[in-house]
Amino acid sequence: MSKAEGRKKMSKETRRTLVAYSFIAPNFIGFAVFTLIPVVFAFILAFTQWDGSNPIQWVGLGNFIKLFQDTFFLSALKNTIIYCIGTVPLTMIASLALAIVLNQKVRCRGLFRTISFFPYVASLVAVTAVWKMLFSKTGPVNAILYYVFHVPNNELPQWFVGGLVMVSYILFSVWKYMGYYMVIYLAGLQGISGEMYEAASLDGANTWQKFRSITWPQLRPTTFFVVVMLTINCFKVFDIATLLAGGDNNTLTPSSTVLVHYIYQQAFVNWEFGYSSAVAMVLFVLVLIVTIIQFRGEARFSNS
Amino acid sequence: MKSAKKKAIVGKICVYIILILISLLMIIPFLWMLSASIKTDKEVFQIPFVWIPENPRWDNYIRIWTKMPFLKYIGNTALLTVVVTFLQLLTSSFAAYSFAKLEFKHKNALFLAYIATIAMPWQVYMVPQFIMMSNVFHLNGKLMAMVCLQAFSAFGVFMMRQFYMGIPDELCEAARIDGMSEYKIYTNIMLPLSKPALSTLTIFTFVATWNDYLGPLIYLTPNKSNWTIQLGIKNTFIGQYSSEYGLLMAASVVSLIPVLIVFLALQKYFVEGIANTGIKG
16 A cells, blocks of 8 residues: 555545534534533532632532431432332332233224323423422312311311422322333333233133233333332422422422422532532432443343 | 122223323313313402303413513424424434444444443533533524434434334345445445334433523523523513412413324324333343
């Protein structure tokens, strides 16, 4: 190969790389500036104290030590975990049940599917407004409790205050998101071959036995994925809590606060950017743990 | 044999009862919203409950336009949604083509940067992002901040790349031999083929941008003239002392209409998109 040819080949390769970069550049520049840099910044900020105008102070692990003595933060962490524990299994069961029913040959299947999707596409501001009215002190739900179930007037529940607020979050969340996970389950169900059910029928298996020995085990990868997604989304809850139980300035009490709301409050109400980022790191670690479990699980499912 | 048939019919009836009950549960809040939107504030909580009041207050739907600059909020939201969706589709399909069909230096490292941030919740870095956006770019209160925030998602690139991987390489090779440039291959071959994936990305981006609350809350709250519908409805009608239920519900109904139209039109792609993320993980 002559020198000239070599140079020509190299320039061709350089050109190819340049063309490839030109495709990536518009997205990557935006992505790097508005996502990558803030991500790196977040990790640094968590070890500092900063109000945005005074000079940044390095405080090492100070924020984290303070965090675990902060009762409001501990409430937020506890509430977020309670919310997860309630929402994940309930949504999973509800969406699986709905998917199984909709996987049968029924009339108007498309219509039913569309309807169960409505809550998912509707904006949270609008649907939480309705829920707040439905479950308000004098609202229809309490009216039913009063007139039909004869719950005395002074014992009618306040759904968005105190102990019941978590129940309200969970119920709302199941209602809002079950349609979404139903679709994932439907896709999983369609992957199970009909022959297995036919063979089971010939052996005289009843519906429950078929579910136990065919549907449930076959859906294990789907269930795993659904549980992972649900858990991560539960950790990120903000809108539901703020819009259902938030006061005039989006304030929440120790019984109704959640992690992301505490990040928001520390940063944009108290202007404690460093401390707020330390809370964000706790959220990050929680999500990271679930993601690692997900990777391990997926490796296992793809091997077997 | 007869009893088996009977059993099957009973089973069918049970299935329908469950379906109808769940559907009612899903749809009643919306019907209640519609009903409340044509009532006076007193009628909303009146007992006994009626679905359609004697004198429907249709003027609730007129009053919301003067009660707040509703048209302005809709305009802001529509502009934001269209610009974000367009930029998202354009830049991510562009980048995805490169990741799926071209060979170049540092490809894996660059792609890894995208993958790594998909698992990173936005809520973890929203605060430093806000600091940067307001201190460096001075975008606090501007719609542009929301565009920068949402237009370059890693998810879009990842999703489009998955789709392009499924298109045979030979198609591009043949075009290259014919002397087509990469840009031509992208516009003339890949783009027309990727209609389903683009539709999926459109509806996801559209719904997410239209319904977003936390983003506008952080960036747009101080600048009233740039509020989105969600922020406008929340700040005008929902507070400790406001009790204009009829108006709140009428505004909510109007805010849901565009999303419902887009959803019904592109429903197929929406469902496919969710199902695919479920299978591939």
